[in-house]
Amino acid sequence: MIVASNVSKSYGETFVVNDVSVTIPARGITSIIGPNGAGKSTFLSLVSRLLAMDKGTVTVDGLDVTTTPSEQLARRLSILRQDNHLTSRLTVRDLVTFGRYPYSKGRPTLEDKAHIDRAIDYLDLATLADRYLDELSGGQRQRAFVATVLCQDTDYVLLDEPLNNLDMKNARAMMKILRSAAADLGKTVVLVLHDINFAACYSDALVALRAGKLLVAGTVDHVLRPQVLRDIYDTDIEVHEINGRRICLFYE
Structure with missing residues (x-):
């Protein structure tokens, strides 16, 4: 599990994350x-050590992210950032191969290549494997980046807005892939999502932040209640149950 205790980050006098304590359960989304x-x-960047926290601690299965050696942490936790800009011209296979760097140090073995092929197939990229990233649609590139993270083969997969550049059909397909990764591969997947209906349909647990503070964390049923959603989003939201799933509707 991931345990964040009293985590804070500020820029000047402005707190971006303010004294957040939350436990993210192992496995599931x-x-x-x-x-x-x-x-x-x-917050996701603090958990993954991409940013240094001003206060607090984060542990992943008991490993303190601030003191655990980078090589060891990279074999337990991987992250896809929101801003994935590359200056080099790479093929899909080149990009996914980077996911094996914590193991291969730039010299992929047959085992590494098996992981690479598996990740490419898992994201349905086999026909695009030798295409350059700048020749792909935004959605195809996003799938390639997610394949790179899965190729790292970590227990914990952190994804910052993985539905960027995806239309509704492809966003649904991506969430189904991540759901399968959690269920079939035993991954703990932590996502930043803006679409609460995708979060409702595919998540096991939700963590809600507002103005840098933790408002509520728990199961989907616990969080997705009208009064709780009003506190989170400062607007009225209807919650309906359809086929056993909660659906949220904004209204005036």
Whole structure:
């Protein structure tokens, strides 16, 4: 499990993440939700050590992320950032191969190549494997980046807005892939999501932030209640149950 205790990050006098303590359970999908500026991406970056926290601790299965050697942490936890800009011209296979760097140090073995092929197939990229990233659609590139993270073969997979650049059909397909990764591969998947209906349909747990503070964390049924959603988003939201799933509707 991931345990964050009293985690804070500020810029000047402005707290972006303010004294957040939460436990993210092992296995399954946990989605971090909240309005713009809630601190969701910053919190995910603190958990993954992409950003240094000003206060607090984060442990992953008991390993302190601030003191665990990078090579050891990279074999337990992987992250896809929101801003994935590459200056080099790479093929899909080149990109996915980077996911094996913690193991191969740039010299892929047959085992590494098997992981690479498996990740490419898992994201349905086999026909695009030798295409350059700048020749792909935004959705295809996003799948390639997710394949790179899965290729790292970590127990914990952190994804910052993985539905970026995806239309509704492809966003649904991506969430089904991540759901399968959690169920079939035993991964703990932690997502930052803006679409609360995708979060509702595919998550096991939700963490809601607002203005850098933790408002509520728990099961989908616990969090997706009208009064709780009003506190999170500062607007009225209807919650309906259809085929055993909760669906959220905004209204005036």
